[in-house]
Amino acid sequence: MANQLCGAYTIDTISTGTTIAFAMECFEKGIITTEDTGGIKLHFGNAEAMLQMVELIGKREGFGDVLAEGVEVAAENIGKGAQEYAMHVKGLPLPLHEPRGKTGLALSYALSPTGADHLEIPHDPFFETDEGLKSFKPLGIVEPISALDLTSRKVRMFMYLQQLYNMFNSIGICIFTAHPFGPVSINQLVDYINAVTGWETSLWELLKVGERHSNMARIFNLREGITSKGDRLPARIFQSLEGGPLEGKKIDVQEFRQAVKSYYEMMGWNQAGIPHESKLEELELEWAKHLIPEKARMSSSD
Numbered sequence: 001m002a003n004q005l006c007g008a009y010t011i012d013t014i015s016t017g018t019t020i021a022f023a024m025e026c027f028e029k030g031i032i033t034t035e036d037t038g039g040i041k042l043h044f045g046n047a048e049a050m051l052q053m054v055e056l057i058g059k060r061e062g063f064g065d066v067l068a069e070g071v072e073v074a075a076e077n078i079g080k081g082a083q084e085y086a087m088h089v090k091g092l093p094l095p096l097h098e099p100r101g102k103t104g105l106a107l108s109y110a111l112s113p114t115g116a117d118h119l120e121i122p123h124d125p126f127f128e129t130d131e132g133l134k135s136f137k138p139l140g141i142v143e144p145i146s147a148l149d150l151t152s153r154k155v156r157m158f159m160y161l162q163q164l165y166n167m168f169n170s171i172g173i174c175i176f177t178a179h180p181f182g183p184v185s186i187n188q189l190v191d192y193i194n195a196v197t198g199w200e201t202s203l204w205e206l207l208k209v210g211e212r213h214s215n216m217a218r219i220f221n222l223r224e225g226i227t228s229k230g231d232r233l234p235a236r237i238f239q240s241l242e243g244g245p246l247e248g249k250k251i252d253v254q255e256f257r258q259a260v261k262s263y264y265e266m267m268g269w270n271q272a273g274i275p276h277e278s279k280l281e282e283l284e285l286e287w288a289k290h291l292i293p294e295k296a297r298m299s300s301s302d
Contacts, residue, residue, distance in 0.1 A: 002054050009058030018093035019071045020053050023063070025085045032078060038062040090115035090230045097123065099237055101246045103150040106256065107158045110231050111263060113217035119175065121161035126180055135179035138186045138203060139164065150255050155262045163210030170209050212283050214267065215275050219288045222296040228273035231260055272297070 006013045020042075026032045027042035034041060038056075040049050040063070056064025067074050071093045075086035087094040092115025099106035104127075108120035124147035126132040133141060139160045145153055164186070168175055171193065178184045184192070190203050221230075233251065240250045264271065268279030274297060280286050 002051055005051065005054045005058065009054075011054075011058055014095045015070060015093050016054060016057060018087060018095070019057070019067050019074065020050055022071050022075070022082075022085055022087065022093075023053065023067055024050075026078065026082050029085070031080045031082050031085075032063075036063055036066075036078075084235070087234045087236065088116060089232065089234070090226060092116045094234070098241075099233070100241055100249050100251055102147050103154055103251065103259075104147075104158050104161075106150070106233060106237065106251055107155065107259060107263065108162075110233050110256075110260060111158075111162075113214075113221050113226075115230075119165065121158055121165055122175075122180065127157060132180070135185065136161070139207075148249070150251070150259050152259075152262050155259050155266060159263060159266050160207075162214060163207045166210035166213035167206050170213055171206075208283065212285060215280065215283055215285055216288060218269070218273065218275060219285075219291050222274065223291050223293060225293075225296075227296055228264075231273060 002017070003013055006016050021044075023032065023037075024042045024044050024046075027037070028044065032042070037053075040052055042049050042053070053064060053067065056062050057068045058064070060068050066077055069077065070091060071086045071088050072091040075082040089109050089112075094109060094116045095118045097105055097118045099109055102124040104121055104124045105118065108118065109116040112120045122136075124145075127136070127141065127145045128147055129144055133144060141157050141160060145157060165175065168178065173189075174182075176182050178189055179186065186203065190201065190206060193206070194200055221227075233256065237251050238253050238256070240248045261271070264273050267275070268282070269275050274292060275285075275289075277286070277289055280289050
């Protein structure tokens with residue numbers, strides 16, 4: 001029913017769900033009360049309260065008007081330490097995929113230009129077995145990598161796959177068309193593009209499209225004031241999981257920061273996450289360097 005209501009109000013299901021979950025935690029911590037919610041008891045498990053809040057968000061009524069601004073702005077407006085419970089990156093709420101068990105996903109959340117995006121790359125379990133790796137061998141990803149690995153091998157894998165997914169977005173196909181989700185292999189996709197366009201392009205050239213995508217998105221963000229300080233994860237992700245088969249697992253802060261630094265270096269960016277002029281020239285994007293504000297050039301990563 002909540003999903004149906006979100007469709008009716010044309011609001012995002014992931015953001016709505018995460019924002020209501022945030023409000024429920026704030027309610028249970030005593031940060032907000034029934035005086036704020038209009039009498040609604042926002043406890044976890046209260047399905048009726050959840051449905052009521054979806055309606056209020058859709059209509060921008062009562063406390064729903066506060067939550068309709070999104071989890072980042074809502075936390076700032078509520079105050080009282082609510083920011084601690086606002087699970088977002090660059091203002092985009094975390095979806096229901098746990099990065100402490102899938103470190104490539106942690107990189108996706110932190111390094112996506114749009115925030116906590118779970119569709120930057122395929123998720124880590126695909127790369128733990130030879131069978132799962134079959135689809136990605138044309139990219140040079142040929143050896144299994146643990147879902148919990150956060151070394152330079154995982155960063156390299158993330159960078160290549162991010163460029164692949166950027167290419168999917170650029171040519172306008174759904175990830176469920178191509179392997180491992182769909183019937184079309186990476187090499188077949190190149191053949192299809194050539195057949196449709198007559199370009200005689202190559203996988204290398206198409207991956208360069210994906211790399212340009214990353215660099216242009218980065219420069220757009222820098223122009224809009226979104227710097228390397230946004231390449232972060234909520235503090236909770238650096239705390240241990242409390243139950244399940246991965247109980248005690250967390251992302252190590254220093255290991256994560258080193259992975260982000262390695263990503264910048266592999267991408268040809270400086271320590272502040274700004275593309276080097278030589279990288280832009282290599283990608284024939286030298287015109288874009290003039291869009292990078294001087295204050296962004298002077299910033300450094302946290």
